[in-house]
Amino acid sequence: MKHSCETLHMCVQRVMKVLAGKVRFCTSAAELEAAYSAGAVALTADVQNSNFIGPDFDRLETAYWLGLRRVQVTYNDANAAGHGCMEDFDGGLTKWGQRLVGAMNDLGMIVDTGHCKPQTVIDAAKASRKPMTCSHAGLSSICPANPRTQTDEAIKAVAKTGGVFGLVAAPSAVNNTDWCTVADLVNNIDAAVKVVGEDHVGFGSDFVMSASLEEILRAPEWSADRAAAVNTSGAVWPFSDGHSGFENNGGYRNLTRGLVAKGYSDETIRKIMGGNFLRVFKEVVG
Template identity: 35%
Template sequence: MQPKRYSGYKSFSYLKPGEDYKEFRLSPELQRVDSSPVAVTSEQEERVKRIFQEQLIISLHDHCFIAPEDLSEFMEFRRWGRDFTGYEGLSISGLDAVFDNLMNGTAMITSRGGWKWTDIIHDLGIRLSDIDHQDMVVLCRTTEDIVNAKKNGQIAFIVSLEGAAMIENELDRIDILYGLGVRCLGIAYSEGNQLGGGLKEPRDGGLTTFGRQAVRRMNRLGMAIDVSHSGDQTSLDTIEVSDKPVFITHAGARQLWNSNRLKPDDVIRACAEKGGVIGIEAAPHTTISVRNPRHSIESFMEHFEYCVNLVGIDHVAFGPDVLFGDHVGLHTALSDALSIGASRGHLEYEKVPFVDGLENPAEAFPNIVRWLVTHGYSDDDIAKAVGGNVMRVLKEVWYR
């Protein structure tokens, strides 16, 4: 892929490890495991390169940080409040923009439960402080920032939060988050909150009165709304109440795999009918299927094609939800904290050590585009799926 203007900067290199913060050994950013690239001919690879040069490449959902190598240290690592961005990996990812969701559910500086207002602000401020000390990744506030990032060999960093529990019952906190750079906010992250129901709740009562007020506030501010981790009824209510299109930033089709973590057809259709977009998810053991029970790029793309057939190419994109490090091990370490088992419904599946072809943000979109090229998709359709559809929604949803 066309490399970005990377200077070699490493996170927090303006500070002294061991003096300013506790040092942890981090996972390798690249070639941590033997993940397989999608096979293409030399002619097809030239086409792939041209697509990356000419089209906007936008990830609708990722976590571009580097996990510690020893995941038994993860909670202590997070309590120090410093996520190290994988700048080297991002420099070869081909991305022009990424909806980065920090690690908001594990911002546990003051609480083991996470999602506290002070912790979220701490998480956001420290991450943006590090980003401000280099010039390849830039904070994104407008669609023009995305266009300029591509033009300048940079990556637009779109701050996103997966759930709104931290606003509690204070509507103006959405304005504060917007003012600090947040441009996409989820309604609920698995556990229900003041706005509505999450995926793991036994009953989803839908969007609350306060949740309806929050949706209207986000519309007026120009903040994108995400229902990926919201319950089905809360998702449908949010899409109905919103004046603007809504994102399902990272999910798949429940029709292919009966997991609460994936969306049923009626929610995907409602999202598309409102002009919204679903981003296909690749976090370990999510987008699998009866036909492809071993999670890989093949099962992931089966969910993509199902959604394209269901609602059309104009309403499907990619939100891989990957990171730099052992994602499978991280899910094991955080299973209780992030309600992973509960949100998936405790289904039986073949466990993999990593998702082949979609191991981290450096390889996800190059392999996605290669797969699309080798499966007969036109340049126009590829352009829509890898960035064009997301940009269309942002132009309608964001204030500018």
């Protein structure tokens, strides 16, 4: 296992040499800041499910050695760790999930709950000794019928760890339709700040621009009824096409402008636009 991991690691290093100066793979906060200072694109590795670990926590350590720094506890379905957002009832974290959170705390990996049921988020927050994240979700107070949202109680639980709640930009989790504006997204951010304060809110667009909708919905956790539940009708794809003012990554400028217009200070905007997530990365990963 170690030999194959070393081979993979060497392959990754070769790729990064080719991309040197343009894209940097980062495993620490210092590397992230260095990439920013150099004008490079910084990448960090995460995964949206803990299924890959199986019964052997050595796999988690191996993944850390390869550069993985954040693991989402569940995806849509329930797994050994807890309940995903598409399950019919709001189950919480399991005993195995508690062990997972502890192991990630010990390694210096960020516990993420982006696709979890609210009770799983709350339980993970209780189990974590370090700040955690809910990287990308909407607000159930605004879009109560959308399963890709979190309750105020869950958001507060994340904040209590010192963590960050990231507002997703998928239109159906912003204003319940296939379409939204930057102003709608800014209003969601403002609503989250009112719940937990400026130190615990971030932005996680969840934009996937390179994959087709058919490719994503081919995954077993995306049945037709689940796609319908989050208003993924196929009428608008990628999600960025459903935004007025955020049609591509250049839209981050408009989001900043919207926060300025909303009356937020430069310091607070820096927190929301990445500073809060960077703080968590520093505190957990180092």
